[in-house]
Amino acid sequence: MNTSDTSLQLESQPPLTSPSTWGRDLISGGVVFLVALPLCLGIALASGAPLFSGLVAGIVGGIVVGLISGSHTSVTGPAAGLTAIVAAQIALLGSFEAFLFAVVLGGLIQIGFGIARGGALSAFFPSSVVKGLLAAIGVILILKQIPHLLGHDTDPEGEMSFSQPDDENTFSELMTLLYGEIHIGAVVIGLLSIAVLVLWNKVDLLRKSVVPGPLIVVLLGVGLTLLFRTFDGRWLLEGNHLVQVPVAESVSQFWGFLRFPDVSVWNNPDVYLAGVTIAIVASLETLLNLEAVDKLDTRQRNSPASRELVAQGVGNTVSGLIGGLPVTSVIVRGSVNVSAGSKSKLSAIFHGIYLLVCVAMFPMYLNLIPLSALAAILLVTGFKLASPALFKQMWQEGRYQFIPFIVTLLSIVFTDLLIGILIGLAVSVLFILNSNLRRPIRRIVETHIDGDVTHIELANQVSFLNRAALDKVFNSMPHGSSVLMDATESDYIDPDVLSLIRDFKHKVAPARNIRVSLRGFRKKYQLHDDIQFADYTTRELQDKVSPEQVLEILREGNRRFVSGNRLSRDFGRQVHATADGQNPLAVVLSCIDSRVPAELVLDVGLGDIFSVRVAGNVVGTKSLGSIEYGVGVAGAKLVVVLGHTRCGAVTSSVQLVSQKRNAESETGCQHLQAIVEEIAPSVSAIANGSIAQLTEDEQERVVDEVARRNVEHTVRAILKRSDVIRSAVDAGRAQVVGALYDVKSGRIEFFDGVQA
Secondary structure (H helix, E strand, O other): OOOOHHHHOOOOOOOOOOHHHHHHHHHHHHHHHHHHHHHHHHHHHHHOOOHHHHHHHHHHHHHHHHHHOOOOOOEEEEOHHHHHHHHHHHHHHOOHHHHHHHHHHHHHHHHHHHHOOHHHHHHHOOHHHHHHHHHHHHHHHHHHHHHHHOOOOOOOOOOOOOEOOOOOEHHHHHHHHHHOOOOHHHHHHHHHHHHHHHHHHHOHHHHOOOOOHHHHHHHHHHHHHHHHOOOOOOOOOOHHHEOOOOOOOOHHHHHHOOOOOOHHHHHOHHHHHHHHHHHHHHHHHHHHHHHHHHHHOOOOOOOOHHHHHHHHHHHHHHHHHOOOOOEEEEHHHHHHHHHOOOOOOHHHHHHHHHHHHHHHHOHHHHOOOEHHHHHHHHHHHHHHHOOHHHHHHHHHOOHHHHHHHHHHHHHHHHOOHHHHHHHHHHHHHHHHHHHHHHOOOEEEEEEEOOEEEEEEEOOOEEOHHHHHHHHHHHHOOOOOOEEEEEOOOOOEEOHHHHHHHHHHHHHHHHHOOOEEEEEOOOHHHOOOOEOOOOOOOOHHHHHHOOHHHHHHHHHHHHHHHHHOOOOOOOHHHHHHHOOOOOOOOEEEEEOOOOOOOHHHHOOOOOOOEEEEEOHHHOOOHHHHHHHHHHHHHOOOOEEEEEEEOOOHHHHHHHHHHHOOOOHHHHHOOOOOHHHHHHHHHHHHHHOOOOHHHOOHHHHHHHHHHHHHHHHHHHHHHHHHHOHHHHHHHHOOOOEEEEEEEOOOOOOEEEOOOOOO
């Protein structure tokens, strides 16, 4: 989610007048309106507030917040997560009008949050909690809508807490269905609605049509409601089985539905506490819901979080001024909006306009909509949110993701939205702290030229929570060992941790004969760079190592390269240290192939090797002279002839030699034939055939085998043609070995037993 300083600015999005978005957004806004209507009424009823206050909040959330918000998919309205807080604050303050004053204050505080870039907090919400929220809403929709689907409508629509206003809970409400509290007319409408929605999602022609399935479901529900009025009483839908919008007999009565804040309570401290509570809870719920809806967006657009807080603050201020409940971004509306195919934030604005127009002018027609039809829409939405694929994904991501996810889900289902989110966040924080305590640092045992060094890389932020783990690492260091403390990537180190490091370096380590090297600490920490081991080749080390040890150093370097644990080298220090001279351990004759840089695949530093590169790793007069200098003058202990699989030079040589063609006549390169002639002896086994007749796999095997034999041929040629190198080998001062690099795996196979 975008939480940068630009989050309050208008980001580019389709113009509100763009015909490319109007059609789809008109339709998706209508679908959201149909779902939002009973939710607005139900949340107001569950909060103990006037029913009309829920509709006002829905209208303000759609039009006012929609115009200011930068979110493409989020839809704002009265929040189920605030029902308990609203009910408690109305009782505490003594009147709904006093509570409205608190809503206005909460909105002003939210505007301040947004201006202060409070949306940046959303970057710290763990994805496991956000996904747990999504799945929990899905599960709650399924559990809460089943009674409504079957005509058991004692619990208000939109109420999402485990403990319900009708003195039941989520599961006991389901149990009442077993005792026959089912309405046959509602059952028929609900099951037919689900069938239509499933069919709409399965059939391509219907799914891609302009008319959305939920709209057909509502029209079908209204039609069946009117039809059932001609049946007997068991089929008749009325009262709490239908949407119940307050109907005004006149314009003056309609305006009379509006309530206004009681400003006379300005000196009551409880009002300010209520305002702060509303601001904090509404902001937290908005940021979490915004993050969750962004994850549902098929176009994966980001919503500017701080700008959203400003929009929500303005919405709450306006809603409080004209008698509405507090508003937040609502995931149920947002998920329905995404499912309906919205293209821009116009759909949220249209949903608010629909609410305003229909509530003001056509409330009697809205009251024909059966709740069972709307329950079917929400039930199908719930199955999409709590899909088995999401549970499988979280399980596969491991316990550090799955446990906070499932705890968040269960906490929301068995308490309410706010308490469940707080529990989920708390559990997630505990897992993060536990992870920091267990693995606060990256520790690698590195094999350097001067021996093994335990390399400890400190994290970007090192807090006091990391002290115990670091102390444990220090205590586990054996006597006589070497350790490198690397703070190159650290922006902050807690003073307690710095004190521990100083104590270990100056007191504990000397007593245990442990060499402590430091790198990358900031000047203000007063821990200067101090490297007490050689990470480059000195003359002393070159004299001390044997050819066998150098070969093992190169083997180990390639193993690090393959595993991804390459040594962390201070190349600036190596440049300075090698400026006056070089003491290479080995000479590597490799191919010019760009995929085989010897220094990388052997994980060596500056000054460690001489690198000679010739196409096909063949040896000629000039290349042999370079190798002789490395062994006879510079004192290198090892010569490695490094070939590789899928070699282009070898492939071309095999083709030219087997078909008895000349490199210059085929390519125009007048000096290329010399390389082909060096490789030619290794091609003798197939010199009379054509490689083109072989399959692709067979060709690859032939080329790789020729590359191997060419390496062995080059080793023999070096020993045969150079007296200096042969004498060093005979005296035990040096070795010449062949090796083959696999371009697929990155592994190097070193050959043994190549004879001159």
